[in-house]
Amino acid sequence: MIKAPQTPVAQTPMATSPLIDRRDERVRHDDSFAGSLRSFFDRVRSGDLGSLPVIVGLLIIWTVFQTLNPVFLSASNLVNMLFDCSTVGVIALGIVCVLMVGEIDLSVGSVSGFASALLGVFWVNQGWPVVAAILAAMAIGAFIGSIYAFLFNRFGMPSFVSTLSGLLAVLGLQLYFLGSTGSINLPYGSWVVSFGQIQVMPDPVSYVLAALVGIIYFVSRYRTASRRKAAGLSSGSLGSILLRAVILTVVLEAVAIYLNTSRGIPWMFGLFALLVIGMNYALTRTQWGRSMQAVGGNREAARRSGINVARIYMSAFVACSLLAATGGLLSAARLATSSQQAGTGDVNLNAIAAAVIGGTSLFGGRGSAYSALLGIIVIQSIASGLTLLDLSSSLRYMITGAVLAIAVIVDSLARRSRISHGRA
């Protein structure tokens, strides 16, 4: 190969930068603080909204409900919200996986209900050890996902249809397994129920974890920056990384202090957050995640570059059903019961709506694990706010539906804007 220019130092001091990725003088590089603000506004204007709409929406929702009922933002209500959003949030995390490859799973509600029924049947009725019952329910959930993927890969069956029929079939299985009794109460004293209803982090643990998040953020960013510097690429300054890490830590600590004035941060929410962070890592920093994005963006291109597309679809559907089953187990723990109602009603659509509201595109190839977290907080805020106002569930459905419609409109408009700005 022809050698790259050996002396990166500028011949003409104006034109050439010593950094490999800063040599094209046509591009404006926004390295300063004002510059990064400017590029942020440019991105937003071109339709690359990221999680901005959902954060703005969340602020509006919180302001409205707080003015209507001052209990809304009280620590005890927020702790309850964190308990509630963990169950559907885990399901929404699975939905992010299938949306990422441009497919859908409409049966997550049924799968979660079926998993909770299996927990009751295996653990309470059959007397299995609780861990075995949990693992069996999760394995069966994952198996359901593999059936969808098989139908999709082998017969080209659209996931919309296969999961719609799965919705009915799995709901039937749930009713069949529960039998005539209809519901099974889980033992109150068990750690499962106490995990779902009571257990919160001790205050010191929550502070240490919040600080740990900030430290890990700083260390990973700093290592990347110094590696980029060593490789001759542009890198963020130490100061800006430190500033972000400090802000992140301060915000998390403040939240922890506030929530600790009530019961504290639920361990169940800790599990949810851990799953979100893990999924975010898997989607952004591994070959699997890159392949997921590629398959969602352009399936044929992914196939030609040697990605095993069928296996990626399989992993997406299995991950979705597995997480749906996990969410079902969490909600069984939360309600201390396996009932015929579990997973029915609005669970399905809340999970899908959460992923979409959080900013994962319905069109595939675009999204993040954090959208499940943000989206479910929005949905749970609406639900909790309306409950506090003593409004009926009819209004709650209508308002949640309207918010979902707005979220999809924002997604579609942003997509159109991205295309016209060449960022699709």
Added chain:
Amino acid sequence: MSEPLNAVSPRQPVLSLRGISKNFGAVSALTDIELDVHPGEVVALVGDNGAGKSTLVKVLAGVHQPTSGMILFEGKPVTLPSPSAALDLGIATVFQDLALCENLDVVANIFLGKEMSPYQLDEVSMEVRAWKLLNELSAKIPSVREPIASLSGGQRQTVAIARSLLLDPKLIMLDEPTAALGVAQTAEVLDLIERVRDWGLGVIMISHNMEDVRAVADRIVVLRLGRNNGIFSPDGSNEELVSAITGASNNSVSRRAQRRQAQAPIAQENRP
């Protein structure tokens, strides 16, 4: 690739086809195709629609398997049962529709399916390698961290070519590399092809555009109805080339040219 021309003697073809035939049922798409590509040589593959160019490229890319005949790669007989087998040998293909993921950035596209350290993507090394590749191609890409959707047609073609060069191939095939490009972008891609040739790679280029073919090709191989129909030098006459492509000296192109010539003197005579 780092030692151009010296590694393989220029006289030994990097790729030779001997009697390659491909039948789809009763249809013979290719019959007894002979083709040699030397290192540091651009071979243009031309022919009318249905001449078998794309079939030949797909055979060489490992997408189709030949019905009969022999493929020699660097003098050794090889089989190409799958696209990855062709890639592993060192045959890279840039398809006409480029096959890029518009939602991913340039680095992700170049390394798609070949990412460094799969469980903790090495973004820094990948970005450095991407810049190196693009600089070697003297490519004008403003930023490798922008999604492909923000690039122009020529820049996308550049990214597709850079991606095909990632695995240090010995032969690169380009299917209609200039089909959708403007004047300046076409020139840039032709420059790119010459640069790749100067590194000592064999280049096979399919094109319908005779001007582009003449600009960069060292030899022009004409296919007609799935058979070899002559090898031309880029300096040869246009008439010969066109008649080899269309199969007769009396064809719509030559008739059109004759009409023009016939009209020109008349137009002059009519002038006072």
